Amino acid sequence: MKRTDVLLEPASSGLPVLSSQNSRAIAEIGFGNGEFLIHLAKEERDCLVFGMEISMTCAEKAIKRALREGVPNVRIIRGDARFLLRECFEDQSLDKIYMSFPCPWPKERHSRRRVTHKGFSDTVASVLKVGGEFELATDEEWYAQEVGKVLGEHPALELVSFDVNKRRKITTKYERKWLDQGKDTFILVFEKKGKCTVSRTVEGGLKDMHVAIDGERASFTPLEGGFLNVSDGVGEAHWNLGKVYYNGEDAWLVQAITSDDGYEQKFYLKVVRRGEGALVRIDEASxxxxxxxxxxxxxxxxACLSRS
Ligand SMILES: C[S@@+](CC[C@H](N)C(=O)[O-])C[C@H]1O[C@@H](n2cnc3c(N)ncnc32)[C@H](O)[C@@H]1O
Structure with missing residues (x-):
């Protein structure tokens, strides 16, 4: 098994990575050191086990662990699971989703990061197969109560168990830490009761993102200062354009930062001179x-380059 067999870096054109036609599949969100994930994959050899983790350090550790222990059915996707779960998995494609000891995000300004954020419960409900389960472990009682109430009220999910200090067959690093310290842990299991869907935001291919300024002269003056001070948005989508790099001939790179309902991306746009006009597209390296x-x-x- 090679590193690339384990790590999935789903290109925009390659989404989704899992369809509802697949046989058994499980996912873990925020797997930390990857111990629980690799144990799961060993226990469920006939099942694809996806791990989603925002930290590159954790992803690297889990990849090394999977390679060292020779577990062929693990797939690691690095990134924000709130986005990846919705965009990489079709409706009714997962048998079980585990999430152990997530940060409860107690501050109000972080509330959209919580499991209880409506967008997240809609995603979880959609990607689970009917009869599939979402299992959440936490050490915060108020949080367990809140998750139980909010997700339990989702029309397609039912809270089927709420256990305190239950010893799971496989435990996580944080779970053992809290149990060793005598802290209470709460394990909630929700079952999906009926089919549902969620709307996805990723669509089209890279080519659909090309904008040609033809039939008029493009103005490159806004790029000459080395900075485009653009910040705008519509609804939950926001974009910022900043630093500009010039290759001294016919092309510029523009740094872009975007956010879709809190999901951030940083990348470069490429502006290429084409006759009197220009072509704006996403740089190949991004x-x-x-x-x-x-x-x-x-x-x-x-729009910055367009004279009209
Ligand atoms: C407190 S640790 C728990 C780790 C592990 N589940 C355990 O119980 O030992 C939370 C983990 O979630 C990851 N995480 C936080 N937000 C995330 C997100 N939006 N998507 C994926 N992973 C996330 C963090 O990087 C961290 O590894």
Missing amino acids: SPYLTPAVRGAVDAAA
Whole structure:
């Protein structure tokens, strides 16, 4: 098994990675050191086990562990699971989702990161197969109560168990830490009762993101200062254009930062002189998911160069 067999870096064009036609599949969100994930994969040899983790350090550790222990059915996707779960998995494609000891995000300004955020419960409900389960472990009682109430009220999910200090067959690093310290742990299991769907934001291919300024002269003056001070948005999609790099001939790179409902991406746009006009596209070295905010960034850069 090679490193690339374990790590999935889903290109925009390659989404989703899992369809509802697959046989058994499990996912873990925020796997930390990867111990629980690799144990799961060993226990469930006939099942694909996906791990989603935002930290590159944790992802690397889990890849090494999977390679060292020779577990062929693990797939690691690095990134924000709130986004990846929705965009990489079709409706009714997962048998079980585990999430152990996530940060409860107690501050109000972080509330959209919580499991209880409506967008997240809709995603979990959609990607689970009917009869599939979402299992959440936490050491915060108030959080367990809140998750139980909010997810339990989702029309497609039912809270089927709420256990205190239950010893799971496989434990995580944090779980053992809290149990060893005598802290209470809470394990909630929700079952999916009926089919449902969630709307996805990634669509189209890279080519759909090209904007040509033809039939008029493009103005490159806004790029000459080395900085495009553009910041705009529509609804939950926001984009910012900043530093500009010039190759001294016919091309510029523009740094872009976007956010779709809190999901951030950083990448470069490329502006190429074409006759009197220009072509604006995503630079080949960047591979953002093609979201509404990325579309907004491309259009905004093109608007800067357009004289009319
Ligand atoms: C407190 S640790 C728990 C780790 C492990 N589950 C355990 O119980 O030992 C939370 C983990 O979630 C990851 N994480 C936080 N937000 C995330 C997100 N939006 N998507 C994926 N992983 C995330 C963190 O990087 C961290 O590894």
